[in-house]
Structure formats: structure tokens, C-alpha cells
Amino acid sequence: MVSLKDKIKYFFSASVYSILSSAVFVVLLFAVTLPSINSTARNGKNESIKVAIHNAYSMVKYLYDESQAGKISEQEAKTYAKNLLQSLRYDGKNYFFVSDKNLNVVAHGADPYKVGNNMAKYQDGKGTYLYKEFLKIGLEKGEGPLTYYRARKKESDIIEKTSYIKYFAPWGWVIGTGVYLDDVKVATFEARKSTLIGLMICVAIALGLSLWNAHSMYANFISPIKNVIRNLKAEYVELERIANNINSSSRQILDVSSKQTDSVDNVAAAITEIKSMVDSTRDNADRSSGLAKHTANTSNESKEKILRLVHSFDIIKKDNEEVIQVIRDNSIQLNDISNTINDIQEKTEVISDIVFQTKLLSFNASVEAARAGEHGKGFSVVAEEIGGLAKVSGESAIEIATIIEESTRRVKELTDMTTKTVENLVQVTEKDLLEGQKLMADCRDALEELVGQSMESSSMCNEILGALSEQENGIADVNTSINTLNESQWQLKSSQETSAREVEDLVKKSEQIKTAVEKLEKIAA
Structure with missing residues (x-):
């Protein structure tokens, strides 16, 4: 004891x-x-x-x-x-x-x-x-x-x-x-x-x-030491609970901090990608603006060419009408020629009649010369010569009549064909000219609309460029904030890791206090 x-x-x-x-x-x-x-x-x-x-x-x-x-x-x-x-x-x-x-x-x-x-x-x-x-x-x-x-x-x-x-x-x-x-x-x-x-x-x-x-123990040793042991036991139990809670919270904070760090890195990468996309969009907008202006200029030039082409169509239409009129005049002249040939044919028939009468007179003269005997020989020679000339004239008149008939037929065919061709050509040409003029008008309207759209597109591209400039400024500010936040996250993560180690040490020390209290309980007992 x-x-x-x-x-x-x-x-x-x-x-x-x-x-x-x-x-x-x-x-x-x-x-x-x-x-x-x-x-x-x-x-x-x-x-x-x-x-x-x-x-x-x-x-x-x-x-x-x-x-x-x-x-x-x-x-x-x-x-x-x-x-x-x-x-x-x-x-x-x-x-x-x-x-x-x-x-x-x-x-x-x-x-x-x-x-x-x-x-x-x-x-x-x-x-x-x-x-x-x-x-x-x-x-x-x-x-x-x-x-x-x-x-x-x-x-x-x-x-x-x-x-x-x-x-x-x-x-x-x-x-x-x-x-x-x-x-x-x-x-x-x-x-x-x-x-x-x-x-x-x-x-x-x-x-x-x-x-x-x-001093207190000297006055009253046993009771106070038991109270102290009870208090220490209660304190180390509470300390152990608090240490475990802090350790759990510290680990949760460390996990959250790690996730936030990863999120910040992802956001930084996303911001970099967005900046790249904005730069690419700016380049495309610049090219689109230039292309719209070029399209507007080209459309204006095309519009001027279309107007000149419309004017050329009008000139072609006028020249075509003049050509058609000339062809019609030529058809009229061919008809006049045909009529003249018909007149010649009528005159040729008169000549044929004269030749026939001349032949008949020559035959009668020959008969009368034969009756006259020796006195009529000279007259007979003249009558034969007149008959020969009449024969030749008759043959020539027949040939002329044949030629005139053939010429009349050809002139009539040419006149009919020319008239028909001219009428078909007039219809087709007028139809084509009307369609061409309509197409030219449609092209002119389309080009005018294209010019308006190109100017509107160029204006919209300029507005996009202005908006992209503002976006670039905003992205630069966000990038700066992300870098600052990234630094803060790394510092917070480092601090949390240090705190986690210190909490683990605190848990170990609470275990040591528990062991010491148990020993004190044995001594006090």
C-alpha cells in the first residue's frame, strides 16, 4: 500500500x-x-x-x-x-x-x-x-x-x-x-x-x-487529481473529436481545392481556345467584309455591262428590223422582176406569132415564085432566106420562152421562200429579243439586289469586327483574372496540404494525451 x-x-x-x-x-x-x-x-x-x-x-x-x-x-x-x-x-x-x-x-x-x-x-x-x-x-x-x-x-x-x-x-x-x-x-x-x-x-x-x-495537492491530493483526470479525459475526448472533424474538413477542403484548381486550369484552357476562336472569327470577318466590298464593286460593274448589253439589244433589234425591212423590199422587187419577166414572156409570145406569120408569108412567097418561073427565082431565094431567118427567130423565141418560164418559176419560188423565211425569222427574232430583254431586266434587278445585300453584309461585318474587339478586351481581362485565381488556388492548395499534415499531428498528439491520462488513472487508483 x-x-x-x-x-x-x-x-x-x-x-x-x-x-x-x-x-x-x-x-x-x-x-x-x-x-x-x-x-x-x-x-x-x-x-x-x-x-x-x-x-x-x-x-x-x-x-x-x-x-x-x-x-x-x-x-x-x-x-x-x-x-x-x-x-x-x-x-x-x-x-x-x-x-x-x-x-x-x-x-x-x-x-x-x-x-x-x-x-x-x-x-x-x-x-x-x-x-x-x-x-x-x-x-x-x-x-x-x-x-x-x-x-x-x-x-x-x-x-x-x-x-x-x-x-x-x-x-x-x-x-x-x-x-x-x-x-x-x-x-x-x-x-x-x-x-x-x-x-x-x-x-x-x-x-x-x-x-x-x-499546492492544491498538498492540501487535498486524491480528490483534486481525480477531478483533473476526469477533466483531462473529457478534454482529450473532445480534442480527439475536434481533431477528427478538422481532419475530415481539411481533407474535404483539400479535395475541393484540387477540383477548383483543375476547374481553373480547364477555364484557362477554354479562355485560350475562345481567344483563338475570336481571332479566327475576326480574320473571317475581315475576309468577309473585303469579299462583300469586292462583290458590290463587281456587281456594279456587271450592272453597267448589263445596261450596255440592254442598249446593244435595242440596237440589234433596230438593225434587225431594218434588215427585215430590206428583205421585204427585196421581195417586193423580186415580185416586180417576176412581173417584168411575165411581160417579156408575153412579148415573146407576140414574137412567136410574128415568126409564124413570117414563115407563112415565106411559104406563100415561095409558092408564088414557083408560079412565076424564071422571073420568080430571085424572089424565091429571098423568100427562102426570110423563111430561114423566121425559123431561127422561132427557135430563139422558143428558147427565150423556156428560159423566161424557168426564171419566172425560180423567181416565184425564191420570192415565196424568202417571204416565208422572213416571216419565220421575224417571229423567232422578236421572240428571242423579247426574252433577252426580259432576262437582261431580271439580271439588272438581281444585280441591284446583290449590290444592296453586299453593302448590308459589309456593314454587318464591320459591326461584327467592333463586337469582336470588345470581346477581345473582355477575354484579356478574364484571362488576367484566371491567372490570378490560378495562383491563389495553388497557394490555397499548398496551405491546405500543410494544414492537413498539422491536423494529423494533432490527432497523434491527442492519442498520446489519451495514453497519458490512462496512466494517470492507474496512478490515481
């Missing part, structure tokens, strides 16, 4: 050991936690600039892919990338810089006048050739951090600074950004100061409670 005196001695010994353990715990916590704070802050800085470089790299790669797809030229892609990195900012003031394999500055967000300068001999505050080291990291590792020392301003002291580099091989570009680490030291010092003060307060409170408990 342990005596009360032994229990009191045991209590005081336990109190001394508890105070010493608290002191050791404070020292160990101070030694372990504070370097972790400094390391966490530095890692947070490095992670933030790494994420920024990856985002900038993604934008450059997107422009490179656009040039490879033939949507823009490689020179345009480089110009867009240079201007983008020249103007891009994150966390308000941090910027990007780009150099090539020859250590020439391609873009510099803080000092544009450095663009084009060769930085082979550029050194930091401790003699490190920065741009050579940047190129070395890019060629050997592809990407990585570099710590060096620079002054914020020319007249100030050098400060530790860290940069992150990523090499874009297709163009031979070294893309980088950096941040100063003096604020990390300030934050670490403040954390050390706050932690030390808090720990000292905790130690003082623990020491005061131990002394008060010792």
Missing part, C-alpha cells in the same frame, strides 16, 4: 519531470517547426514561380502549335509570344524574361530596353554569369530553379533571389521568372518571434498550473 507521503513525493517528481518534459518539448518544437516554416515559405515561392513558368510555357507552345498548323506564320507566332511575355504579370508586379541560345534578350517585362542586348557577361552580386547559368539549366535539364543575389535597386544591398527556368526547344528560347526572398526571411522572423512568445506563454501557464496543482 503506497502511503500518501509517497504519493505526494511521486506527484512532485512527476510535476518536475512534466515541467522538464514541457521545456524539452518547447525546445524541440522550436527547433523543428521554425526551419519547417522557412522551408515551407521558400518552397511556396519556388512552386508559385514554377507554376507561372509552366503557364507561360503553355501559352508559347500554343502559339507554336498554331504556326505549325498553318493558321499563322512562325514569325507572327514569335511576335505574339514576345509581346505576351513582355506584358504578362502575376502577383501584381512579377514579370517574365526570355533569352535565346546566343544569350541575347528576346523579351524582358521589367526593362524592355534590354531586348536585343547580349547578356553573356552579365553577372549577379556574387559574380555568377546568370544568363549562362540559365542556358545551362535549359539545355541540360530542360527546366529548373536557380538561386542568386541581386539588388532591388542600383544603390541598395544585394538580396537573395530565386528564378525558375524552362527551355522551349523549337525556338531555342530560355523562358524565366524570379522573385526576391527577403520577404521570406521577414515572415520567418515574425513566425519565430510569434512562436517563441506563444511557447513562453504556454510554458509559463503550464508552470503556474503545475505549481498551483502542487
